[in-house]
Amino acid sequence: MAESAVGFLLQRLAPVFENKVKLFTGVQAEVIYLKGQLELIRAFLRVADALEESDEELKVWVKQVRDVVHEAEDLLDELELVQVHNLTNGFSIYLRIRNMKARYRIAHDLKSINSRLKAISSSRKRFLSKLDSSSVASSSINTGNAWHDQRGDALLLDNTDLVGIDRPKKQVIGWLINGCPGRKVISVTGMGGIGKTTLVKKVYDDPDVKKHFKACAWVTVSQSCKIEELLKDLAKKLFSEIRRPIPEGMESMCSDKLKMIIKDLLQKKRYLVVFDDVWHMYEWEAVKYALPNNNCSSRIMITTRRSDLAFTSTIESNGKVYNLQPLKQDEAWDLFCRNTFQGDSCPSYLIDICKYILRKCEGLPLAIVAISGVLATKDKRRIDEWGMICHSLGAEIQGNGKLDNFKTVLNLSFNDLPYHLKYCFLYLSVFPQDYLIQRMRLIRLWIAEGFIEAKEGKTKEDVAHDYLKELLNRNLIQVAGTTTDGRVKTLRVHDLLREIIILKSKDQNFASIVKEQSAAWPEKIRRLSVHGTLPYRQQHRSVSQLRSFLMFGVGEYVPLGKLFPSGFKLLSVLDYQDAPLKKFPLAVIDLYHLRYLSLRNTKVKTVPGHIIGKLHNLETFDLKKTSVRELPVDILKLQKLRHLLVYQLKFKGYAQFHSKDGLKAPSEIGKLKSLQKLCFVEANQDCGMIIRQLGELSQLRRLGILKLREEDGMAFCLSIERLTNLHALSVASEGESKVIDLTFLCSPPPFLQRLYLSGRLQELPSWIQSLHSLARLFLKWSCLRYDPLVYLQDLPNLAHLELLKVYDGDTLHFRSGKFKxxxxxxxxxxxxxxxxxVGKDAMNCLEKLSIGRCELLKKVPSGIENLTKLKVLEFFDMPDELMKTICPHGPGKDYCKVLHIPDVYSTYWRDGGWDVYALDTFSRDCSPRSGTLIRSHEPRIQWKV
Structure with missing residues (x-):
């Protein structure tokens, strides 16, 4: 992690050496020296970071580096503040003198930091003897001893020790034995500790598998493996397997010679080779050409934590990937009780405690075995000891030697991360347990924290998406929810992995998590995440280094000035989302470095112009679900603003379903050149001036416009043609009967993926048919005189289509082979x-169909039985005549047509919400309204850009 801190600071220093930041006399030389020392230390840290856990002296040294780097980072930010004040304070003698004193202090402190850094850098020589090649290899083995020994134990497990393995074992064996004669690669992937090695070993040892293949070899790959050693290990095992002597001189052979020997040996044999625990793509690339494609039905198996590696390695051979899932609830309980109570049943008075602990394991076999091993040593009569583990599982992981292997397994994944991902991953510690993390919220926070490096040709958001994808590929984050067009919507972290992240975050002084007022704070706080209760009793603690302040589930509001009276001038992230905040926080006026300000879902009504205009570095301003209805003109001063989120949903009644309230924005909105997201603003102001200004926002990716007038259609289209980066567009007229005219648009944005149109259309814009990237299309109030499906049916990537009051005709025909x-x-x-x-092979991927408020529709869609992938069929506010045709208790002439659909619902709007009845709960008189109510919920579909 010290390497991450150094890399982050070097990134911060880059603008200084690109002449983007002017330095005061006496500071320039110190900054140059600082950069040189950091570059010298950085390479050494790549090894030291990985070994610090096994060497206390080295751990202290790494901590010293990290602390000095943090102080240097703070000084650079203070230096920037002084420069800004110097430029803006005019001829104020007092302020100029104060700034001059601050400059001298910063120069002196920077010189002191360089002296300490020089001493620290010199002392690293003491550790060089520990870090030569042989010692590194030895240390790597030592630090991984528990891990490798325990993995060896996993290879020796009897079938009686295993649960939940029969189904995946049968599947993988089928892939190995059956199929075409060409060489195939089969990969098993999943997070650390999920049982990949155990599964593949049981497959490898199966008698049918052994009988099928003539030569078999199992090779364990480590994080620090060398390709020559890997090839030698493979060659030795293959020669031993076929009982042939190992060639002379193999120990000194180069990798190319080793590959030739292995290839010649296997050329005419049906072989099975397993590479267990592959970490990097280059390892697979280095060995794959040694394994011939001999058309003998040979197979290669790979276990890896990286999903991208698993898929890439199988593509060339049209192989298979098995994504190993956590144990099911009953399987997890069986494994837990078997290890905790040695075959006995769980005492009734411990069931609730045990189930709570088991939920934390989330079906991860290694975690279940490790924690049940700890519990097995506890006195079953001491309920308090068992309960203590529930409340302090993180401390138990840190201090209990029986859990060292589990901790090591998950730490391996963290240690393998490149430095630029370690900060991003540790940042997940600020979110509460079981919290669903919004993807875009996380990305904006990463950017505001400065974790995202700029790359040529990509926005920071693009780079952040790449970082997130890599963490997902490494199985370190789980996808909790996706949109209908396949985008990741929410994320979560495995509970026990989160505990380890929190421990590491605390150890590295990366972030402080406060859950109660009595919690002890570290001496220097850089990021503070409060869960539940604001810790105002510790207001004496200095927070001068505080960079981020986030709140989750806070019940009362305490002003920042009262909470932190000593000041917090370096704050860059302030997240008030869901807080009981009624007024705009005045304390932000002095936060020059503030990049992220979220007031989402608070009761704030106004934004003071004289305050918001001073936040020159603000990049994200989130006012979603607030009562703010107008933005001050001062917001135009925020030239770095990238995301302006300013709407709330309206659910005052059924007629406003899918509606949003926007706000009034300054008519010269085009001055905000950096804007990427603008949702939602009203267009019917200043004679449509704002519409013409939109064309200046060349970086815009998401745009939401409300109350667009018909006469502004041409100007709006001209502006949209200039927004070539636009991915999502939402446009609403002034009312249900008002027209929006988009026929003037000749060249629509080429990357448009989501389009939402609310208002009357004289005709469906012809350019929609050219949107080959379009994945979501919502049309509302269009009132077209012809069937729009003809113009939409060939859109190649359309995944979600919503039509509300779009067509006046009596028939909708989904033609054969369309809407693929x-x-x-x-x-x-x-x-x-x-x-x-529904024609034959039409919508053959359809999973959900909703039909509502069509009063003349008295029967289910003809051909619905052909929709074999349909999982949900929902009718809302539909005539009883239609519902009776599929009622299982009545005439039910169409009941057989919907039998293949797992969930069929009848839904009715009542008292501001939806009442839902399942098909099999309809009453005997075939009236769904008198059937069994299975749930009541708010409207399901929201128009979101």
């Missing part, structure tokens, strides 16, 4: 619709 990618379809308020027909 469609997964979700919604039809609402088609007043004249009498029939829906």
């Amino acid at each position: 990618k469609l997964k979700v379809l919604g039809l609402d308020k088609f007043d004249g619709l009498e029939e829906v027909t």
